């Protein structure tokens with residue numbers, strides 16, 4: 344059935360400005376104490392346990408979750424403001440970001456009470472790092488081909504096989520893994536997969552580093568050899584993980600991190616162009632900012648629609664795809680707009696380092712969080728075109 348694309352006219356309520364000011368003040372204090380440098384942060388790995396704990400102490404992790412699990416019972420738009428400010432400042436949120444965005448909400452929905460009470464408060468205190476174990480060597484876009492096997496045993500499950508591209512597995516306390524618990528059936532190839540909470544310190548789990556093209560160690564191969572997972576760590580119904588991917592995907596795809604990952608470069612373009620850019624610089628910058636403004640309106644809209652209980656999955660896919668295009672265009676425009684500027688100045692050196700980093704970063708945006716082709720397929724299907 345076809346669906347019309349629709350973006351509600353959502354704006355961040357003015358009342359959120361007080362929260363934004365509070366977050367900016369916190370960031371200013373952190374920068375002053377030397378925790379990170381917003382203009383160099385993009386060049387570093389953003390993992391800082393002390394910083395995550397201080398963010399947790401402010402109540403800015405698990406903001407929308409129930410208070411009985413350490414959450415703040417605040418709105419998704421409040422969380423949006425906090426995420427946006429940290430992203431723009433290049434704050435080191437890697438320890439808690441995945442747990443805050445998707446693992447915690449997954450546990451809230453599907454984990455038994457004992458696990459919720461144990462793990463969710465630790466996430467909100469900034470003490471618990473999660474990774475996502477979905478992709479495998481022969482299963483990426485087509486997750487239903489996943490083949491890492493969880494076999495029933497006394498008291499739980501034995502897991503065997505290999506996951507790949509697992510961001511942060513080398514630091515994670517837990518993984519939410521997608522494992523095969525039964526073969527697919529002839530009438531439903533999506534049948535037979537189950538999600539599990541996995542303690543990464545369990546015996547039988549080996550994490551092997553994979554370096555990305557900028558040389559950084561962010562993702563990994565994770566090998567399971569007879570690793571034991573207790574029975575109550577199965578999340579949701581056995582064999583029915585395919586039913587569980589709901590509006591969370593729209594959250595994952597439409598947040599400000601989906602178009603602000605290379606925002607640092609826009610900031611450096613402004614610096615290097617100076618206070619009085621020529622007409623070419625002014626026009627080029629204007630076009631970039633206009634594109635960013637439109638993206639932000641779309642992203643806020645999707646988050647507002649989610650808050651209102653709607654399921655804007657096509658709109659979320661559009662935000663991610665258009666966000667990727669904008670970010671991949673940014674280094675190209677940055678080079679064009681600065682081609683005739685003097686070299687050798689300190690501003691220019693910072694700009695060149697940041698540009699080089701962005702050039703090596705943007706190719707991955709096409710792939711992570713759903714490839715562009717897959718997203719366009721989702722959009723086309725939603726519109727009834729395939």
Ligand SMILES: Cc1cc2nc3c(=O)[nH]c(=O)nc-3n(C[C@H](O)[C@H](O)[C@H](O)COP(=O)(O)OP(=O)(O)OC[C@H]3O[C@@H](n4cnc5c(N)ncnc54)[C@H](O)[C@@H]3O)c2cc1C
Pocket residue numbers: 474475476477478479480481482483484485507508509510511562707708710711712713714715716717720
């Ligand atoms: C930086 C980064 C971090 C990542 N972190 C994680 C993580 O933490 N956890 C995790 O599980 N995974 C992670 N991934 C993996 C990522 O989710 C997969 O790489 C992605 O889903 C694509 O899968 P694949 O690499 O197997 O490529 P494939 O699925 O083999 O795709 C190869 C190409 O074929 C195209 N293609 C595939 N199927 C179709 C189709 N049906 N129609 C049209 N075109 C198609 C794709 O668009 C792509 O261009 C990460 C990836 C990156 C780049």
